[in-house]
Amino acid sequence: MPKHIPLFSIFALLSLWSVALPAQSQALLPYTLQMDAKELEQQGLSLTQDAVQLARFQQYELAMQRAQLATQLAPKSFQTWFLLGSLYIQTEKLDQGIEALQTARSLAPKEASILFSLGSARFQKGQYSAAVADLQTGLKLKPDVPEALFDLGNAYYKLNQFPQAIAQYQKAVNKDAKFWPAINNIGLVKYETGDVNGAIQYWRNASSLDDKAAEPRLATAVALYAKGDKEQGLALGEAAIKLDSRYADLKFLEENLWGNRLLKETQKFLETPRIKETVANSQGEPAQPEVVPQ
Numbered sequence: 670m671p672k673h674i675p676l677f678s679i680f681a682l683l684s685l686w687s688v689a690l691p692a693q694s695q696a697l698l699p700y701t702l703q704m705d706a707k708e709l710e711q712q713g714l715s716l717t718q719d720a721v722q723l724a725r726f727q728q729y730e731l732a733m734q735r736a737q738l739a740t741q742l743a744p745k746s747f748q749t750w751f752l753l754g755s756l757y758i759q760t761e762k763l764d765q766g767i768e769a770l771q772t773a774r775s776l777a778p779k780e781a782s783i784l785f786s787l788g789s790a791r792f793q794k795g796q797y798s799a800a801v802a803d804l805q806t807g808l809k810l811k812p813d814v815p816e817a818l819f820d821l822g823n824a825y826y827k828l829n830q831f832p833q834a835i836a837q838y839q840k841a842v843n844k845d846a847k848f849w850p851a852i853n854n855i856g857l858v859k860y861e862t863g864d865v866n867g868a869i870q871y872w873r874n875a876s877s878l879d880d881k882a883a884e885p886r887l888a889t890a891v892a893l894y895a896k897g898d899k900e901q902g903l904a905l906g907e908a909a910i911k912l913d914s915r916y917a918d919l920k921f922l923e924e925n926l927w928g929n930r931l932l933k934e935t936q937k938f939l940e941t942p943r944i945k946e947t948v949a950n951s952q953g954e955p956a957q958p959e960v961v962p963q
Contacts, residue, residue, distance in 0.1 A: 713743025717752050729760050740769075747777035751786070758790050766790050781811035785820070792824055800824040815841040819851050826926060831858050849875040853885045854926065861928035865892055883913035884925065887935075894941075895934040906938060907947045914951035917944075 716739040723732035733756050739749040750773035757766030767790050774783045784807030791800040804821040808814065822837035835858055841851040856871035869892050875885035886909035894902030915921050917939055919932060927935065938944060 710743040710746060713739040713741070713746060713749055716742065717746075717749050720752055720756070724756060724759070729756060732756055733760070745776060747773045747780060747783070750776065751780075751783055754783075754790075755786055758786065758793070763790055763794050767794070779810055781807040781814070781817075783807075784810070785814065785817045788817070788824070789820055792820060792827075797824045797827045801828070813840070813844050815845040815848050815851070818844070819848070819854070822851065822854060823926060826854065826858060831862055834858055847878050849878040849882055849885070852878070853882075853888070856885065856888060857926055857928060857931065860888070860892065860931050865896065868892060881912060883909045883916050886912070887916045888927075888931065891931065891935045891938045894938050902938070903941065903943050906944055910944070910947050910951050914948060917948040917951070 716735045720732040720735040720739065723729075723735065733753075736749065736753040736756050739746075740753050743749045750769050754766045754769030754773060757763070757769055767787065770783055770787045770790065773780070774787065777783060784803045788800045788802075788804035788807065791797075791803060801821065801824045804817055804824065808817055808821065811817075818837045818841035822834045822841065825831075825834035825837060835855055838851040838855045838858075841848050852871050853875040856868040856875065859865075859868035859871060869889055872885040872889040872892070876882055876889065886905055890902045890904075890906035890909055892902075893899075893905065896902075910917050919936060919939070922932060922935060939948065
């Protein structure tokens, strides 16, 4: 038996039952059946608010149920489709998310937030040129949104259009001087293009803005170690991994846009005994003893 029966299905059932009911009972039905489109839309929007609250507490399945029902009760409201698309993307159902967001866009073509979400979804799908197009269109409607500029920079970065990527990251920083992820990613671009000292400078700047940011600290550590400043690199790397051990995972780093050159140096760095021990301790696992060649 389904756990959730949408209201529209209940209305449909009442409609069918009315045909078979005797005449004297017909007076009981109009109150339910005469709900107009405005009332249904209000119910849909109310469910959307419920879904938002559930999503805030990461109750995504319950939020999804309400959002799906909301689109059926208020199919001409872009807010319901926007929320549904956002929830699909949050739960990594990207194709369904893009489809819902496209419906939202058709209802509200000048709503920049929809385009920003579409751009983010297309980026996650690896459709980087499409992501650029959506984000650019959104920024024409609502310029200077740091998060959207950052996403646009990431899309350019994946297309190997490095000057354009840096330009968008810098625009994001100009709008929000404490937006350290954009500063960090300028460092990523600098490193991949051979400007090691420039990369280190940006990563140090990013670290200074957030004392809990593990990523720029680990990147700095790897770069210093590769340059020959091994002691400082190891000490900084230990501190970074203690902050967030996820950054000791090469796959996680790749997902966070670390390029091939930096990943290659990071792999070497993670294989050093001190860092291996730090990783093991951070993950609650015993470190594997180092095998000393005889």
